[in-house]
Amino acid sequence: MTINAPAKPPGAPPARARRTPGIEASRARTAIILLLPTLIAIALVAGFPLYRTIFFSAQEANLTTPDQSVFVGLQNFWFTTAEGIGLGFMQDPQWWTAVRNTLIFTVFSVFLETVFGMIIALVVNSAFAGRSFLRTAMLIPWAIPTVVSAQMWAYMYNDSFGLIGQGLLGGQALLADSSTAIWAMIAVDVWKTTSFMALLILAGLQSLPGDMYEAADMDGASKWTQFWRMTLPLLRPALLVALVFRSLDALRVFDIMYVMLGANVAASTSMTGYARQQLIDNQLLGTGSAVSVAIFIIIMAIVVIYVTAFRVKFD
């Protein structure tokens, strides 16, 4: 019997009262059927490719001839030849530079975004003339495609006519020097995503009960105390989930570095840039996959740390 054509004997009670185990089971079957397209699509575009990546991470393989791969175990990660040459990607200093830069990028951009986002959200949450204008303005950096904002900032950083590169810094090539480039990247990312953070914090702020603040005002608590003792603790759950997602986005950053710095510098500025260079530019399917697996493990480890340390709930 399916739910589509319930055989109703005459005088049977309405369907709602008849939630028998049979109906439950058939509803469960319907649910699975409804989920099938999604599950198949996810298996096809995420599951199977991920399996392939893990498989190739233990193979020596070329991108153009993936079928002629040879099992090499963990040699893509770590392998020293008889002459003492380290061939595993973990022996490549460029990889570790990329890891360090990605971590710097993540920590600073997410921190600055949270602070700025909090300030903007608090300002927009208070009543003043021009509030709705600022609320609208907030959406603009977020709506601009990443590649476009990368180009806009690359133009401003330009050392011969950029407003920042030429105007503020008098012709310093910010992007050419890797020690300054990482901070230039952080500035772009903070500009682009602060408004996203601010929107999420604003949504959290607006769900806080107003009478609580009235009571606090009555008791003579200063705005400062109210912020630290009430607003921040109550915002914690929303803030943490936003932090997790922003951190994960920052860890897999690719676009702005690749567009603004070019493939080679991007490879030592972001883990993803390094992986793509190995995989696509160098055609090293095995090494590139091994790097991808490493990034996957790093990101999943950070998720687990976040979720267990802060008891983030997603439901």
Added chain:
Amino acid sequence: MNLKRTNPGLFYLQRTLFYLLVIVIAVYLLFPFAWAVLTSFRRAADLFLPPLQFIAAPTTIDNYTQVLNNPSFRRGLLFSTIVAVGAVAVSLLFGSFAAYALGRFRFRGKQFIMYIILAVSVFPQIAVLGGLFTLITRFGLFDNPIGLMVSYLIFTIPFTVWVLTSFVRDIPGELEEAALVDGASPLQTLFRVLFPVMMPALVTTGLLAFINAWNEYLFALTFMSTNRTVPVVIANYSGASQFDQPWGPIMAASIVVTIPLIALVLIFQRNIVSGLTAGAVKG
């Protein structure tokens, strides 16, 4: 208000500082884009002028005519549209089935499936890049918009499923039960009863997924060689010589691509915020 009477000096100082902060925030958020718009209306020779003279320099729409006549940019717009619309259409269809099942049905393994979908939405795209590349080339889909479209499902499907599920949960159950009593099949219930109610949610989710797909860069760069999408075209926009960056046309192209998105976002402002919070905070 009290402060205004007891200490007007401090009150007006606070007001002034607050509005100063508002102005700083507004300039910070809007200036880079405004500067790009201005640049898109300036001639190449005027780019070297100091800022004040640059602002006063004559306005031209040459950059825009050049960009719109550029065949690779026009092809980019076409391919971006095909790929993004396709990915969003498939995701909304599959996603609403899944959201209906996850939001309305009780069954074993539901929690597990929800965690799988959440895990995919935080997936680093790079983790599947190599695997997808070999699959796409094997099926002869390299440089084919269909291959790119299918690969975009990796982020559009989890996103639509999560956001739509939270919307489906908020729909009162009586609607669906009434349909059930009338003997409607689950698909009929979904299409006839829930879809009309879910319309605003579908529009919002579709729009957000569309923006994500429209902006995607890593897959577009890797899986297409001649049929480039707009972000890749803009990133690679080059002038007559390799060392000459044509900033005017690049900015014009950027504005052409951005204005529709900004317009959509401003029109659907309220929905966007609710969709974003549903999508980001809940997954």
